[in-house]
Amino acid sequence: MAKQPGGFKEFMRKRIVSLKRKPQMIAFVVLILAFVYYSLNLTNISNTTAKIQSPNMGLCGFATMLFSILSMVCFLNAFPHRKKANIPMLVIMFVMIGIIIFCDSYYGLCITSAITRENNPIDATGTNSYIAVAQTVLAVHRIIVIVGVALLALLPVYSKLLRRINTSVEIEGNGGMSAIDISGEDA
Numbered sequence: 001m002a003k004q005p006g007g008f009k010e011f012m013r014k015r016i017v018s019l020k021r022k023p024q025m026i027a028f029v030v031l032i033l034a035f036v037y038y039s040l041n042l043t044n045i046s047n048t049t050a051k052i053q054s055p056n057m058g059l060c061g062f063a064t065m066l067f068s069i070l071s072m073v074c075f076l077n078a079f080p081h082r083k084k085a086n087i088p089m090l091v092i093m094f095v096m097i098g099i100i101i102f103c104d105s106y107y108g109l110c111i112t113s114a115i116t117r118e119n120n121p122i123d124a125t126g127t128n129s130y131i132a133v134a135q136t137v138l139a140v141h142r143i144i145v146i147v148g149v150a151l152l153a154l155l156p157v158y159s160k161l162l163r164r165i166n167t168s169v170e171i172e173g174n175g176g177m178s179a180i181d182i183s184g185e186d187a
Helices: 007-021 025-040 042-052 057-078 087-116 126-153 155-163
Strands: none
Touching: 007 025, 007 155, 025 042, 025 057, 025 126, 042 057, 042 087, 042 126, 057 087, 087 126, 126 155
16 A cells, blocks of 8 residues: 655645635735734834824724724635625725725824924834834734735635646556456456
8 A cells, every 4th residue: 555645745735725725814814914913012002102192093003903803704704615705795804904004004194293293203212112113013014914905806816826736646556457357257
């Protein structure tokens, strides 16, 4: 009997097979990474909100967290198991992601205006270095979310490319199938 393939090659083959079945998981993982990145840096965002106190900064931070979670729920409902994509859920998810990008942009503009205003500008160095970190976090978060949206929009393209990958397993023991007598006559 032929030895079953194992090890790293078999692990990678199984991962590619699962991606061929559910290629939307690539975009989902990117959106999860964006959420985790924003969540892990939420202290800097909150401290910046408390320091600058521009109108609607707290609301933007809250909306980003809320719509990040809700967009992942919509994503999961948009691609049910073994069914076609749910278009209304996709539309709702894209609207939520648009709100996330808007909130990140507005929050970044509030930080920029607080740092560069003429009277009493806030210094983003020293003890207030978290403000610069928050501004960087917002920019990186926005980029990761845009990459996730681009991956979702390009899903039909790369799902076809993934299907072209050969993931079949070669079985060596089937070479002598012609020698088997199936006529039913006893010799």
